[in-house]
Amino acid sequence: MSFPTIRMRRLRRTEALRTMLNQVQIQPSSLIYPIFVDETITEPVSITTMPGYFRYPLDKVVDEGRAALEQGVKSILLFGVPSKKDETGSGAYAKNGVVQKAAKELKAQFKEDLVIIGDVCLCEYTNHGHCGIVDKENGDVRNDETLELLGKTAVSQVESGVDIVAPSAMMDGQVFTIREFLDDAGFEQTPILAYSAKYASAFYGPFRDAAESTPKFGNRKSYQMNQGSVSEALREIELDINEGADMIMVKPALAYLDIISYAKASFDVPIVAYNVSGEYSMVKAAALNGWIDEKSAVYEILSGIKRAGADLIITYHAKNLRAWLK
Secondary structure (H helix, E strand, O other), rough: OOOOOOOHHHHOOOOOHHHOOOOOOEEEEEEHEEEEEEEOOOEEEEOOOOOOOOOOOHHHHHHHHHHHHHHHOEEEEEEEEEEOOOOHHHHEEEEEEEEHHHHHOOOOHHOOOOOEEEOOOOOOOEOOOOOOOOOOOOOOOOHHHHHHHHHHHHHHHHHHHHOOEEEOOOOOHHHHHHHHHHHHOOOOOEEEEEEEEEEEOOOHHHHHHHHOOOOOOOOOOOEEOOOOOOOHHHHHHHHHHOOOEEEEEEOOOOOHHHHHHHHHHHHHEEEEEEEEEHHHHHHOOOOOOOOOOOOHHHHHHHHHHHHOOOOOOEOOOHHHHHHOOO
């Protein structure tokens, strides 16, 4: 059958019909809200390259957690800006590190109501901005020496109240090592959300400003993925799952919707997509110039990421979605 028997517009006549039949529903509970916690400030500091976004001092992080919960967002992702940096990123695994302090305060306040995810990496804590220990002779990041520090970071975060650890350094064997460290410390029930398909992307610039983690030399292409690779992403995901990852992530989201779709079709684990800082900033800049409607654009972007197969989305728009939906 075809026209005039079939008329596709019949099901688009009213807003109620369109909403009822919409196959992709975006809910705040499926979003994860990133928070930058800065040990060096006493008041929120605006992030110039991320209009409307802030770094928060430790004594404001509970307020941000509460604000997220009030908007229906059930999970936050913590990034730390320490007061001191060094060659080994010791602030990442210090028991009194900035993320550890923030996690303790959040867990004491919200118990199990808020899921706290800790980013497990060294780049925010090293004085060179790379994600691991750097060989002084050739500038390479030393993979195996970095693994122990990532394991120590994961344990220290969980001891402080983090519910899920999210290794993002893209070191070979990081999931296996972290799983061993967690199990040996008695945290065998702590899930790992692996940044499995993390591409070397131009869309990370605003985040690096926010977290003060821009590399002082070189780039991260020797450990983050080649932009044109598909099979490599699927292999990375499979390896992480085999090493003990409970969830996997594709990052960034918009330029890699195909990878999200392939991952959803290939693996029976929750798929998380990271709607990254550059994607956020593009929308904000265009909206501030009056070129697009921000609310509609964000809903369309998140719908596309969901439609591709993401179960959860990390997004800087998370805290605003409920108000916009109303």
